[in-house]
Amino acid sequence: MPSERRSRSFYVLATIFALFVLFLYGPILTILVLSFQGPDGGLVFPMRGVSVHWFVDLFQPQSIGDIWGAFDRSWKLGLIVLVLTVVLSFLAGLAFRRRFKGSTLLFYVVVASLIMPSVVVSLGIGALFELLGWERNWWSSALGAHLTWTLPFGLLIMFAVFNRFNPAYEEAARDLGASGFQTVRYVILPIVAPSLIGVALFGFTLSYDELARTSQSGGALNTLPLELQAMQTNATTPVIYALGTLTTALSVLVITVCLVAVLILQRRRAALGSDAGRGV
Amino acid sequence: MNKITQKTTAAPAGLSRRKLLQASAATAGMAVGAGVIDGFPAIHAADPIVIRYAGTGVNAFRELSEQCKADTGIEIQYTTLTSDDVVKRAVTQPTSFDLLDSEYWMLKKIVPSGNLRGMDVSKVKNYDKIVPIFTKGELPDGTKTSRTGIAPIKVSYLQGAESTEFSESPTDFMTLIPTVYNADTLGIRPDLIGRPIESWKELLNPEFKGKAAILNIPSIGIMDAGMVAQAMGEITYGDMGNMTKEEIDKTIAILIEAKKAGQFRALWKEFNESVNLMASGEVVIQSMWSPAITKVRQQGINCVYQPLKEGYRAWAAGLGIPTHVDGKMLDACYEFINWYLTGWAGAFLNRQGYYTAVLDTAQAQMEPWEWAYWMEGAKAEKAVVSPTGEKIAEAGEVRDGGSYWERMGKVAVWNTVMDEDRYMVRKWNEFIAS
Amino acid sequence: MPARLAPYLLAAPLALVFLAFFLVPMVLVVVVSVFNYEAYQILIPDFTFQNYDDVFSSGVTYETYLHTAKFCVIVWLITLVLGFTIAYFLAFHIHSLTMQITLFLICTIPFWTSNVIRMISWIPLLGRNGLVNRALMSAGVVEEPQEWLLYSDFSVILGFVHLYTLFMIVPIFNSMMRIDRSLLEAAYDAGASGWQTLWNVIIPLAKPGIAIGSIFVLTIVMGDFVTVNVLGGGQIASVGKAIWTELSYLQFPPAAANAIVLLGVVILLILALMRIVDIRKEL
Numbered sequence: 002m003p004s005e006r007r008s009r010s011f012y013v014l015a016t017i018f019a020l021f022v023l024f025l026y027g028p029i030l031t032i033l034v035l036s037f038q039g040p041d042g043g044l045v046f047p048m049r050g051v052s053v054h055w056f057v058d059l060f061q062p063q064s065i066g067d068i069w070g071a072f073d074r075s076w077k078l079g080l081i082v083l084v085l086t087v088v089l090s091f092l093a094g095l096a097f098r099r100r101f102k103g104s105t106l107l108f109y110v111v112v113a114s115l116i117m118p119s120v121v122v123s124l125g126i127g128a129l130f131e132l133l134g135w136e137r138n139w140w141s142s143a144l145g146a147h148l149t150w151t152l153p154f155g156l157l158i159m160f161a162v163f164n165r166f167n168p169a170y171e172e173a174a175r176d177l178g179a180s181g182f183q184t185v186r187y188v189i190l191p192i193v194a195p196s197l198i199g200v201a202l203f204g205f206t207l208s209y210d211e212l213a214r215t216s217q218s219g220g221a222l223n224t225l226p227l228e229l230q231a232m233q234t235n236a237t238t239p240v241i242y243a244l245g246t247l248t249t250a251l252s253v254l255v256i257t258v259c260l261v262a263v264l265i266l267q268r269r270r271a272a273l274g275s276d277a278g279r280g281v
Numbered sequence: 282m283n284k285i286t287q288k289t290t291a292a293p294a295g296l297s298r299r300k301l302l303q304a305s306a307a308t309a310g311m312a313v314g315a316g317v318i319d320g321f322p323a324i325h326a327a328d329p330i331v332i333r334y335a336g337t338g339v340n341a342f343r344e345l346s347e348q349c350k351a352d353t354g355i356e357i358q359y360t361t362l363t364s365d366d367v368v369k370r371a372v373t374q375p376t377s378f379d380l381l382d383s384e385y386w387m388l389k390k391i392v393p394s395g396n397l398r399g400m401d402v403s404k405v406k407n408y409d410k411i412v413p414i415f416t417k418g419e420l421p422d423g424t425k426t427s428r429t430g431i432a433p434i435k436v437s438y439l440q441g442a443e444s445t446e447f448s449e450s451p452t453d454f455m456t457l458i459p460t461v462y463n464a465d466t467l468g469i470r471p472d473l474i475g476r477p478i479e480s481w482k483e484l485l486n487p488e489f490k491g492k493a494a495i496l497n498i499p500s501i502g503i504m505d506a507g508m509v510a511q512a513m514g515e516i517t518y519g520d521m522g523n524m525t526k527e528e529i530d531k532t533i534a535i536l537i538e539a540k541k542a543g544q545f546r547a548l549w550k551e552f553n554e555s556v557n558l559m560a561s562g563e564v565v566i567q568s569m570w571s572p573a574i575t576k577v578r579q580q581g582i583n584c585v586y587q588p589l590k591e592g593y594r595a596w597a598a599g600l601g602i603p604t605h606v607d608g609k610m611l612d613a614c615y616e617f618i619n620w621y622l623t624g625w626a627g628a629f630l631n632r633q634g635y636y637t638a639v640l641d642t643a644q645a646q647m648e649p650w651e652w653a654y655w656m657e658g659a660k661a662e663k664a665v666v667s668p669t670g671e672k673i674a675e676a677g678e679v680r681d682g683g684s685y686w687e688r689m690g691k692v693a694v695w696n697t698v699m700d701e702d703r704y705m706v707r708k709w710n711e712f713i714a715s
Numbered sequence: 716m717p718a719r720l721a722p723y724l725l726a727a728p729l730a731l732v733f734l735a736f737f738l739v740p741m742v743l744v745v746v747v748s749v750f751n752y753e754a755y756q757i758l759i760p761d762f763t764f765q766n767y768d769d770v771f772s773s774g775v776t777y778e779t780y781l782h783t784a785k786f787c788v789i790v791w792l793i794t795l796v797l798g799f800t801i802a803y804f805l806a807f808h809i810h811s812l813t814m815q816i817t818l819f820l821i822c823t824i825p826f827w828t829s830n831v832i833r834m835i836s837w838i839p840l841l842g843r844n845g846l847v848n849r850a851l852m853s854a855g856v857v858e859e860p861q862e863w864l865l866y867s868d869f870s871v872i873l874g875f876v877h878l879y880t881l882f883m884i885v886p887i888f889n890s891m892m893r894i895d896r897s898l899l900e901a902a903y904d905a906g907a908s909g910w911q912t913l914w915n916v917i918i919p920l921a922k923p924g925i926a927i928g929s930i931f932v933l934t935i936v937m938g939d940f941v942t943v944n945v946l947g948g949g950q951i952a953s954v955g956k957a958i959w960t961e962l963s964y965l966q967f968p969p970a971a972a973n974a975i976v977l978l979g980v981v982i983l984l985i986l987a988l989m990r991i992v993d994i995r996k997e998l
Contacts, residue, residue: 015804017797017801018801021797025822026825028825093725095722101723107730107733149733149737152729152732158885158886160923160998164998202823225829241829249824
């Protein structure tokens with residue numbers, strides 16, 4: 002679209018976007034402020050002094066709850082879920098581009114998994130492992146539970162990604178003698194790759210923050226949300242806010258660094274006259 | 282003694298821990314068992330036993346597990362869960378833990394599943410010293426405690442080791458070995474209320490419209506509601522701990538009416554929510570637990586655990602062993618429980634504001650003035666500091682509600698699961714939905 | 716590999732996950748439920764009859780569904796408009812892929828702080844002594860702290876919008892990225908105004924994304940209990956919450972009955988949606 006028409010609507014939309022981001026960060030701002038509570042302060046206002054006490058405390062062992070052990074499990078699980086979600090949804094997304102027997106059934110099973118209250122799914126998986134006499138673990142039963150949650154999102158987003166995907170590209174590839182695998186690997190994958198980032202983000206975020214489906218399928222060692230939730234059965238200190246602030250700060254830092262790196266690379270490439278890295 | 286056998290059973294690849302335990306138990310079981318009964322000292326440091334301990338965060342303190350490890354060599358791996366999840370795990374997946382920390386009222390749900398074993402009281406060293414609330418249904422001075430609701434004595438004993446039936450009179454098989462218990466009442470913000478509060482009925486006093494809260498765990502909340510309804514003179518219960526359908530209807534109707542009038546600011550479910558509601562000033566009067574009051578006070582906010590003329594609503598929790606545990610692990614569980622009753626843990630929990638099951642051994646581990654403050658209702662000689670380092674009370678202050686006898690002696694009801702439980706939960710859901 | 720078999724092989728891993736971790740456990744839940752109720756000496760013949768009867772005879776059920784449906788519709792409308800607008804902005808006004816990804820990441824970061832923590836932080840944000848109330852009072856907008864900000868229908872809806880707008884943005888954005896830019900040029904050349912292009916070109920082509928986003932929002936809001944519970948101060952009912960309470964009391968049969976009814980209602984909703992836009996035909 003020509004740029005001269007864009008300018009005004011651009012600013013209007015940019016403002017809406019900025020307000021939305023501000024809204025998203027509302028709770029985070031509160032967390033940020035309250036993580037600097039004084040040593041006697043609680044999880045709510047009033048502030049009882051200002052200190053970095055809780056950031057220091059975060060790195061001490063807690064009386065109740067093992068934050069770092071749980072954190073360690075959660076991000077690993079999140080990464081495993083991320084990879085599996087991307088791969089399985091991508092493959093299934095390809096499958097759904099053609100009619101196959103049972104595709105409707107599979108589609109509704111996937112949707113049902115989205116609807117079924119998570120507590121029920123969780124109980125079922127826990128009970129299944131009990132019946133089989135298998136030990137429940139974050140990397141077995143909980144992983145399965147997470148996949149029943151992330152895959153519906155992954156698959157449906159793949160539908161949006163493959164939405165009106167022009168078959169001409171594949172036909173061209175095939176005409177040039179590419180095998181099915183080659184077509185996927187060298188034609189389809191590069192085109193949809195940027196969109197897979199969305200699936201990956203969903204996969205990780207949903208898993209990292211999953212609570213209800215893990216509650217009965219998690220085994221003896223808790224994931225982070227479960228541990229934090231269980232800590233609510235006793236007195237919780239602003240240490241959890243310190244964790245929130247730290248997570249956010251680190252994420253922002255990492256993303257900024259990556260962004261700067263990418264921009265520098267792009268400058269260099271631009272200088273060399275390449276258009277690689279530009280959007281589709 | 283058990284070290285030798287453990288070395289010979291060096292884990293073959295692919296063999297699960299449980300199988301390994303069963304195998305070694307066959308040979309080592311007897312010897313270890315004997316060691317436990319005779320006295321403590323079987324330190325497992327060379328090959329630490331890890332007990333998977335499932336329960337809420339109420340007493341899953343790191344300090345306890347560390348002290349236990351130092352004293353006995355047994356390692357405790359906490360699986361901390363919300364109260365709801367504890368019951369669900371206990372019933373549907375008992376093999377996911379080796380030791381269960383449960384509340385007494387939950388037993389009515391868990392025991393029929395056959396997942397808990399009756400614990401052999403002869404293996405519990407300080408069994409005779411456990412407060413008679415749990416063994417006889419009376420206070421140490423012989424006065425009977427209330428039997429309204431699930432009083433621990435009603436569910437303390439099983440008819441046999443593998444029975445799923447409770448026994449009204451003491452047997453040799455206990456469901457849980459008690460750890461902590463307490464008498465609950467309403468917490469208030471005297472600074473925001475500005476007048477004395479003496480009765481449960483104040484919870485629904487329109488004066489506190491939009492500033493009251495009640496507990497949203499039906500088993501507990503219904504009892505708070507019952508205390509309120511009775512205090513208001515609206516209902517006289519036949520047995521508040523086991524209401525009839527009609528009584529449930531009436532009680533819930535009172536709650537619904539209050540809710541529709543905007544009485545409640547919120548309903549809370551977990552401990553920490555009650556702390557936040559009170560500390561933030563969203564609520565000035567609500568059902569609350571003793572350590573939650575302490576927590577609010579630590580934030581410099583005046584908060585009182587108000588004794589009320591109608592008495593307290595009490596609860597108790599304890600440790601139970603699931604049926605799948607056997608051999609060496611079973612011995613380790615008994616050893617841990619025995620350690621729990623030797624005083625260090627008791628003193629630790631007393632200082633949190635709970636009461637412990639064996640009083641003598643805990644007293645031995647506490648300073649006389651500490652004991653006087655926590656248990657005897659005396660003025661604190663010095664500033665009272667919690668085991669985790671926070672100041673709880675200034676010198677000269679007294680504990681809310683006074684001594685152990687004044688508090689536990691005035692228990693009116695216990696948390697409960699009624700015969701009409703299913704109906705009650707349905708009605709409770711109606712209250713939430715209204 | 717034979718082309719005929721390809722879709723089966725491609726879909727197999729996903730199908731297996733759902734077989735093992737969803738279908739089989741669901742069957743088991745039903746079995747376990749019967750088990751436990753035997754133990755509590757509740758007659759099995761009562762089982763099917765009683766529970767569905769409880770669900771359908773109780774006025775509260777309809778009230779609860781109605782209330783949940785109300786949340787659903789309001790949240791859906793807000794997230795749809797907001798999500799579409801933002802997706803439009805990201806897809807058509809931001810030209811570099813790097814920037815798009817960066818903006819998405821910025822929207823995602825708040826969700827890496829556990830929901831358990833974020834949910835607690837609504838109290839100091841919206842409560843009587845919260846940041847918002849203080850800002851309003853110091854700005855002289857209001858005299859008294861506004862209580863409807865927290866523990867009300869308003870706060871529940873706010874929480875939903877906060878959590879789920881992103882679920883709308885991502886699929887719509889992906890659909891929009893697939894729109895051939897030359898179509899827009901053509902529309903412009905043919906003299907269509909911005910709004911006409913939006914209405915006649917972009918929205919129809921973004922329909923599958925809208926449908927997918929709608930499925931996300933509708934299904935999650937229908938089944939939610941955490942947001943309703945925390946931001947409703949435990950006082951507002953939803954279908955998910957009723958099921959949750961029953962389950963925490965090990966009342967499997969009524970919970971199962973409720974879950975099945977919920978499943979039925981939402982599947983009907985989605986069938987209706989698929990009538991309008993069959994997302995699978997657009998692949």
